[in-house]
Amino acid sequence: MKKVINDPANVVEETIEGFLAAYKDQFRKVDDVNGVVRRDHKEKVAVVTGGGSGHEPLFIGLLGEGLADGVTLGNVFAAPNPYNIQEVAKAADKGKGVLFVYGNYSGDILNFDMATELLELEGIECRTVRVTDDVASAPADRKTDRRGIAGDVFVVKIAGAASETGLSLEEVTRITQKANDHTFSIGVGLTPGSIPGAAEPPYTLGDDEMEVGLGIHGEPGVKRTKLLPADELTDNLMDTLLKESGITAGDEVCVLVNGLGSTTLMELFIVNRRVTKILEEKGIRAYDIDVNSYCTTQEMGGFSITLLKLDDELKAYYDAPAISPYYKKLEKKPVKATQ
């Protein structure tokens, strides 16, 4: 795979440099480690997210008002080390404690937990919400084993909104955990992405194949099938997603149709067309819909669908403004009649 890079060993450092070259007025690098924090967040619970690099704009693109205050970045598809996490948390901390929000992967768990121990020795209180939105990654009775994928976006969004209101660490944690418990995703892979410097792609698929439930690092999915037309594929994914989530008539959801890298926005719109039709047919209200590529796997082909089941509390935080270079929610304008 052709990549526009220099030394593959330096991609994360150079990514951060290139990000800060564009947005240095808003963010600064954390000394010594691959981490970035906001310059101007107020005295509040600090929301720190992160994980392996290679999923851009996640996580670095979620820094901003009403979102994350700090990001800690590992190498491509590798968890950040405890020192990295610790330094970012210290740089983001405003004396009100730190909430870590990250995808539920064993390397991340190990390192964030170790950092938490070290930080608490230093007197910084930490809490954790692990994102577990991928319904294809474990059955419902092992929900805490599920992986985090594009649902990170909704969970970080709610965490950031809750923390901006000045709530306590306990309250921000409770609301963020609830956001995670209400967030459900399923993905499909069509073509593998490639890791900078790696000779081989992380997995292979036939020219006419796709893999339902594939993880964002190429983890095995639940079913490998022939490529289906967009509508039929979307029907299948939504069937699983609605069954696993228990979302049903009368519920209200936010939707994210997320591209994995090389799947075009045109294709994502075509998927969204079907997603919204299905929701309408089922009597589920789409409160807000976002179609974008926030959580990628390098240039992997494929997409995921995420539903966030709203209640009044989550809706209020969802509606709060969020302003990062790659994710912006402005104050909602009154909706006009549909023509």
Place this chain on the structure above:
Amino acid sequence: MKKVINDPANVVEETIEGFLAAYKDQFRKVDDVNGVVRRDHKEKVAVVTGGGSGHEPLFIGLLGEGLADGVTLGNVFAAPNPYNIQEVAKAADKGKGVLFVYGNYSGDILNFDMATELLELEGIECRTVRVTDDVASAPADRKTDRRGIAGDVFVVKIAGAASETGLSLEEVTRITQKANDHTFSIGVGLTPGSIPGAAEPPYTLGDDEMEVGLGIHGEPGVKRTKLLPADELTDNLMDTLLKESGITAGDEVCVLVNGLGSTTLMELFIVNRRVTKILEEKGIRAYDIDVNSYCTTQEMGGFSITLLKLDDELKAYYDAPAISPYYKKLEKKPVKATQ
């Protein structure tokens, strides 16, 4: 190439349906044609952009406050027909005239000009600015032969800002033409994208090759070479861009590093890192920097660099708010000291 589509003949219609499913509170379809307009733009010059589909989020993603009021969409990589253009212009028109802003391609010129004639018979005054930012597509003495690529974004942004102020059609046209005359881009292709339903990619490149100056429909570039490291490639592109644009020490520019589809944001940041270093070394001030994939060629690999040379007038319009689902500029906050 694997695509998440249904019938390839319907991709544009279904793209519009999927777009409107997400953003119907802000935009509406124009009856009978593949076109979309804003619901709520005020009495002002209407800015209408468009061209072939397949470059998403361009053009549909540029609809919004301070941007385009209408978009007219052809099939993939094909100009919209005159009737389509005419209907969109009529739907966007608020009695103050229509400014067409589109990339300089023969099919688009023919059809927009024909629509203009028909509209003027109906008493709607029209003006045209053709975007000609691609410095690789014709020499400086044939500047009006140059193609429009990612520079569309800056030119539409300035046009929208100028029209929001309530200026006359003549003035909005003058300012938009100036924005185009100050906008310069160069691109490079690494892997071809594919057209939905087409058996073959629009061009081929060797596994270790890239093509400098490649157009956004696969038009030939100026040089086919071995793949270079990101810094060396960026040095070469910036050399050409600075020479062709005449941008020099003391100038102030806006920068857009634009991905063509499957080139990752990580790679674009790595390119931006070098672009900003070069500008700094040359004494050129980067007033604002944007790193994103706005003007794509399906899942083509590669990127382009665009520079908009500012003066006081253009800067004021650049700074105006712009709010679309895929391009947002908020009011500028005061810049803090760089750490």
